Amino acid sequence: MSARSGPFDPGPEGRAAHLVLESASGQLSLWPVRREVPAGWSVRSGPAPHAACVAALEPGRA
Template identity: 70%
Template structure:
């Protein structure tokens, strides 16, 4: 089993490691905070822990 962690994997719980980005078409993307936000996208939620950001992408979940 590998212990390698990719750039989009959750980090330790409670750390603000991710953003939810939105583009002009209303598409959403889960994005790590260490990466520069690409042109045409803006932060819609976060920075926040991975789980909080992922929850905003689930249908029917309210965003806070």
């Protein structure tokens, strides 16, 4: 991991720092809570810890 964190770094464990977004076509995406939700996407779940959002992206879990 670099000294500079990126938008998808898990951050401190347990911190609700991510969202699961859904596009109009049903695509899911992991998104940092500190960034604006892009046009055409809506919040499906979160804010939640990184691990919970990643788990929600697994097939059969969303």
